[in-house]
Amino acid sequence: MNENQTKKLIDVALGRTPGDLAIVNARLLNVYTGEILDNQSVCTCGERIACVGPDVGSAIGDGTTVIDAGGATLIPGFIDGHAHVASSFTAGEFLKYAARGGTTTIVTETLEPYAVAGIRGVLDFLASLKDQPIKFFATAPAMVSTSRAAMGIDPADLDTLLARQEIVGLGESYWQAVLQNPDVFLPIFAQTTAHRKLLEGHSAGARGNKLQAYAACGVSSCHEPIKAEEVLDRLRLGIYVMIREGSIRRDLAEIARIKDMVVDTRRLILTTDGISPADLMEMGYMEYLVQKAIDCGFDPVTAVQMATLNVAEHFGLDDRIGGIAPGKTADMVLIPAPQIIQAMVVVSSGRIIARDGTLEMAPRKHVFAAESLNTIRIPKKYEPSDFDLPFHGDGDTATVRVIEMVTDLVTREMRLELGVSGGKVQSDAANDLVKIAAIDRANLPGSCFTGLIKGFGLQSGAMACSAAWDTACVVVVGADETDMALCVNRIREMQGGAVVCNAGRVAAELAMPVFGLISELPLEELVARLKAIRQAAADLGVSFPDPLLTLIALTGAAIPFLRICEEGLVNFKDGRTVDLFVA
């Protein structure tokens, strides 16, 4: 805050000049003391709060907009501390639904644009977050990639990002990858902490001395616990735990037991870890999480702290956001009562951005750079034969590693003895054994690995998407090589997207031209398109709740146990890349 802004705040606080916006006659949920105080008022000046207390009358003048809260409750704007904004929707479309419920700050990962478009992609993505109705902060990508060639962010790129104000730390670094590749990740960690910025963690399933070893690396958070006991293990080690309630997983109901297990909840945080367009439209954003926390038995003050002050403190942003106090950014939400999280008025950086669920300030539409819109650099059209599985060994059979679906996200390695015909191993859709391929589109464009997957459900056709997790891949699963090629070629034409094909025709598709990850459609239309893709996949036999999510997570580096990328199959347990054929 520069001295002129501060001087204005002083003048308003001292009653020398009138403030801009006053909210009077409110109950104030004070996140610092844990009190709920009646008959409180707040007055702002520009983006900031000038004064808060029982009487701000001297700060109110002719030019002041006054809102009489009529005894409604005023709380700080919500902060999502771990979001994936570079997914599916543009920030502008996302905000149409995310901002109206009281969320005024989002901290997002940036690994997705980095993986496919490098530092320039990240900078363009960050530019898309500027001058929006709410504030964004971001983490630099650690680049825990499934592909070993892409592992670890470039140090020069990391320096570029860490020097930026809105970069609050290093993004999630999956614990296995860190402990398996200390020479890659520990220098990146040291570089980050030398900038006095945070290391965001990801310790899914870690326990005992492995969790200790990971904590010793200095990671400061984890959003992966799925049981209250896992939360407790991490809190005891000084790690901030982000309770995840989003579209990937919903852990709040189970984890809520933690409230009776610890005395101090200051290091508990609520986060979405990303939200799907449909969930966002139907359920809302952080306001849904805070309400659910209350419904799960958290005290309203604690629930609000978990989405405001605790998050701000974690990121070292509490000098600016996370509470209602003089000098802080004027991010406030008026709700009917402490236990009813329903935004009546949302103030973000001193501006009223929403009232009664209606956004009053349109998000800015960002014009992405041409290179952000041309990221599917696969050099040639694909042919069905590109997905052949030639076997160069002796004999009529080959022992192969197969990705077996255990849940919609978890897989394991299965070994099958398959017949070889014409020098090739064949898939067997009748037995739910189909082909899967990962095609690099950025680093070694066109580099492709084809394998086999069991239990995906596809009885015919194929589906593909360019938004594969933790890689720069287009991932395609198919019962038919012609449809696989069609899917990939259509994605190449669209410069990104999701496609379901059957019998040589496109059954459903969604263009995702921004980084090959993001649709520019209006959110409502995007939801409809995604529903159509789900239906088309279901029509082909895929019974997972979200077939597209299942598909793109197959390249994910943080989910057990056998994953795929353009380099081959990747054993989650040791991080090694293995071949289709068992030697």
Added chain:
Amino acid sequence: MNENQTKKLIDVALGRTPGDLAIVNARLLNVYTGEILDNQSVCTCGERIACVGPDVGSAIGDGTTVIDAGGATLIPGFIDGHAHVASSFTAGEFLKYAARGGTTTIVTETLEPYAVAGIRGVLDFLASLKDQPIKFFATAPAMVSTSRAAMGIDPADLDTLLARQEIVGLGESYWQAVLQNPDVFLPIFAQTTAHRKLLEGHSAGARGNKLQAYAACGVSSCHEPIKAEEVLDRLRLGIYVMIREGSIRRDLAEIARIKDMVVDTRRLILTTDGISPADLMEMGYMEYLVQKAIDCGFDPVTAVQMATLNVAEHFGLDDRIGGIAPGKTADMVLIPAPQIIQAMVVVSSGRIIARDGTLEMAPRKHVFAAESLNTIRIPKKYEPSDFDLPFHGDGDTATVRVIEMVTDLVTREMRLELGVSGGKVQSDAANDLVKIAAIDRANLPGSCFTGLIKGFGLQSGAMACSAAWDTACVVVVGADETDMALCVNRIREMQGGAVVCNAGRVAAELAMPVFGLISELPLEELVARLKAIRQAAADLGVSFPDPLLTLIALTGAAIPFLRICEEGLVNFKDGRTVDLFVA
């Protein structure tokens, strides 16, 4: 932390190599969760903690030093968040008594050396804090000086300091000075926050919209509340409140009521705000405060948090200190039980520095630079006539402003009509009206202002000291001008110190050659000397509990109401310098 250190921690945590120091079979007071956990162990590697939990057996090997806690309680090392280490004693002597009780980190102000020796003085002072048994952090001086010419730190000096790792923010900026001189201090604040460092506050007595205005400047702490209600006012504004219990004031007993007034205590901190050599020897340091907090009714977990995690979080140092967890600095104290704060073993940065009240690691004696030892740059010997009060007006009487003592620290302006004789106003020791002078020794050396003080108690002789607060002055009070000159000249000879003279002879003295502020005597001897000075002052009629403290505080910019510096008398209410004579 660099990657090699981290790798070693990982190896110890995973049981690949043995740790250095293990404390086993302890109760662990977990400051993060607020739990007290039985049967816990900790193992370190170098300066850091590698693992903590019910079993660290795999980290223990042949080379590991093992301490069996036998069920004693392990807590994090204490942190004093607001100390004045550049006062009276060298850091080395200070640590002889400060470190044995469990304090492992101190954040100190640096305004004292800056005022008299500039940036080079501060850097030499900071050097004296390096390589000691415990860690020091510091704040850059804001330079709220009583002298207008010295007001505000030089921006280049501030940049030099803010670039240093151990500088965590800007030191205390008295609220009146900030609001009275926004053009001086707000740019300094902006410069500090641009470095993402803290603004330490000082809001003694501020309330209502003045407190709001001060908070709006972005100050993040205050150590000045003397009532629980003042604590509450500040906590509600998001300000960390440091409850002061030291040699200047003892506010803990009164303020302890706050524990029943708020739900959340995360922003409460215990601090000394400086401690006298005698108190340090007799009462101890932070361990005394934590014990007293418990004795005043704070829960032991809360009391320990107020001296560990809360302080670390305030300063953004909780990635390194403030709790017992993997990756954190190994600062730990073994105490008999959570409610008995008596250090059995003190571990600082992984080394055992004290056992059962005995320091086992000698503090380092710093050799100060020659210029730090020659700071009394008064150009000439003083003569009694230098303290004359010539009156150039008409008439036989003059109306003068007199500093009237209200308490041992608080003063007010008194106006007296005094007789003029030989063109000079005279003091009147018989009526407890004596002379006071402030002589600049650094900025405009020899620049002197002489005034009058009522109620100091001196019946004869004089006393002087070069450690005057918030100025670069030698301050002298005297019933006799010859003794005043003698005091000043003796301080000039010693290059700093405190002197009491009577009847043309030195009655007691203490050399303070380091910056004219610090004695290099062993602490025990220093205490004896200070006692002798107190006695000598008492013999001359000064009945304040600590006459030397009363003397040096007379130049203090933060204490109401009429203060003195080489520029004249300073009206605390508006910060204006006024003359002895009322026009």
